[in-house]
Amino acid sequence: MKTETILALSARETASRVASGDLTARQVLEAHLEHIATTDGPIMAWQYLDPAQARAAADVLDRRGAKGPLAGVPVGVKDVIDTRDMPTGYGTKVYDGFRPPWDAAAVSLTRSADGLILGKTVSTELAMASPNKTRNPHNPAHTPGGSSSGSCAAVAAGHVPLAFGTQTSGSVIRPASYCGVTALKPSFGLINTVGIKVLCHSLDTLGVLARGIEDAAHAASVLSGYKALATLTPPARPRLAVLPGTRLEKADPASTEAVLRLKAQAEQVGAEVTLLDPPDWYDGIFDLHEAVMGWEVTNSLAPEIRDHWQDLTPVTRAMLEDQGRVTEPRYRAARERLPALRARMDDLLSRFDATLTLAAPGEAPEGTATGDPIFNRLWSVLQVPLINLPGATGPGGLPIGVQLVGARGADHRLASAALWLEQTQKALP
Template sequence: MIDDEPLAAAARSLRTGETDPDEYIGTLEGRAEQAEPRIEALLDEPDRWGRLDREARALEARFDDPTTRPPLYGVPVGVKDIFNVEGFETKAGSTVPSEAVTGPEATSVRALRDAGALVLGKTVTTEFAYFEPGPTRNPHDTDHTPGGSSSGSAAAVAAGLCPLALGSQTIGSVIRPAAFCGIVGLKPTYGRIPIGGVLPVAPSVDHVGFFTQDVAGAELAASVLYEHWRPENSGEPTLGVPEGPYLEQADPTAREAFDEQITRLEAAGYDVRRVELLADIEDVNERHQALVAAETALSHSERFAAYEEHYAEATADLIREGHAVGVGELCDARTGRGALREAVEGTMDREGIDVWLCPGAPGPAPEGIDDTGDPVMNLPWTHSGQPAMALPAGDLDGLPLGLQCVARYGDDERLVAWAEGIASAL
């Protein structure tokens, strides 16, 4: 019987028949009755549990032999409401008519379903995955934000409503909510998880990511969601700390906690090297903001023209800002992605660094739900397209802190393998 087992253990129990999918769904239903009124992670669905029960019975009939069951057999997953899902409207946290937003099912959702997963439901997102927040609250303290824009997905996993949920990141929308909610978040190398069927924000930097409760679950989810996943066991990495203006963006208290995390890793035997990096972070931040604004304006061009009055002020301001970005500035911003990656990875090569370590957010989750927090600690790694993971790393005044781990472009398999040891040391 599954109680609150993380993804890998829950999936194993379901595949072997130790737990029936409908039994597991009943457990989640009871948990949701207690938690969901407080955190509001899921979009309303009148017959959610009846639908899931029917889908679970159909799945059992299809795979009555446990030896033929796929890797995520019977696992309910949350799906951020900018992903299209067959049978569900896409609203994207907006009052724009859903027929102007909904499209063919996302490639990532289809991959999960092909692996035997059941869709628990749509999860709350900020409007169009930008900054206008929804009603979701942090399960650790409902007076605080869960982060954004993947608010509902992170909160649902943290509250145990599902062991896996999809999110997206255009600035910091996977890593920051994972850090705020005390769970694992993975933002892949740009493009390694297909983005098809996901409402675009800024396609040059849009990433599909996901949330789990631990690293073993992240590895299982990655094996399904990545088109070409190649598990690796790469030994112990050399860790790097990016000293300088980038790291100084974190709050002093978060910096102290980060230093303690580094001390624990050094005590566990890791080689940690402190290296100056991202001295031009202000330019990187400005470049990324211009890129996001311009591409959001392009992505929403027809929709905004037809439904401008439905857009929240923050989203509308971003689109108007994007209209003012010139073609040359946009081209420079796009070119800057590769230049940043070359500079970062050149430093990694010279210094022998495998994984950068940095705070997952400037501090713990801010109080209130009108602001999802600052994504500045995640921005350069989204701009460069490098893979990043958030790992639970203690707390500050009862609110979770996350450690962000960043590897070379395309090095996702080794990052996940290395993350297990790092997480254990923390």
């Protein structure tokens, strides 16, 4: 099979062909290694990639006859997720060369499903806001976003069909919008986060980056044991909502237009669409995210703050100083308010298969700054499932996504609606 044919396969198609013997894991790997060698120069998506190590792993899969749901699928793993056979540097020189003695749960489950851990993708420092070397594949003069920059860029560039990222504020959805890839950030707690560098223990979520929603949901099914996610069922006539939200002065017109264009496309082919005004308690949730993240980040990174302060970048130090202003009473008050607000939002969101809103303020900014997570933070603290659906293009020729939101635990319903919308986009001009 030709290299370009292999590269065009979805993750599910790749696994099926490797399991049936039509392809070997080594053939799949060589196609991707060749593509990386010719395209990664200006992108710099990879923190660690050893072709010889990857070839040895692929040969092991072929010798034993890989049959798992991710058979032979190359996977990129964000460099804040532990791997026992590769360095995990958490995006900072403080841990340069560190080798954990374990695999994170998600990595172990991927290996058990016969997936091939290809390498470690670049992360911002400690999964915060200080940019690292990765550039946007659509235009290297622009940021790929953060903190899952390498994973989003690697999928966008065709280096891997699947990659893992993490989100505490907006670090899966926003860079996926900037890079033009599909992202699934599941409900908080659906995927085990053991072995991932802790930033904020009540918000950290592992997300999946892919070229389409079926691949992302399939991988999430493997990692979570939520078997229904492996088979999505698009609704016959989806019930959709549009919730632009608040703080829209921070959004470029193109981002709002992407949401309205998808709304119009959905209505054109029969979806029931409701335009929602934000509830009066909506905007206050931004402050609750700030309180929870500020207190928990400061405590989670106490060793780095205490022992390695001068080794951290100025951007990280400034962010930690800002986070450190959150007091314990403010944190406790936020934690007390959140359960009721999460329940109220679940009641609202559960009326719909998906709610459409902004994924990012606009196209990827020029330069290295990772962008503003303003339109993701509220949803992250509510712990709901999120999807970035790519498809729009901004005035500068860069991708813009639409963020799809569901109620907590409604991951299958949300992903099924996303598949319907993805198919609608492809069917319409």
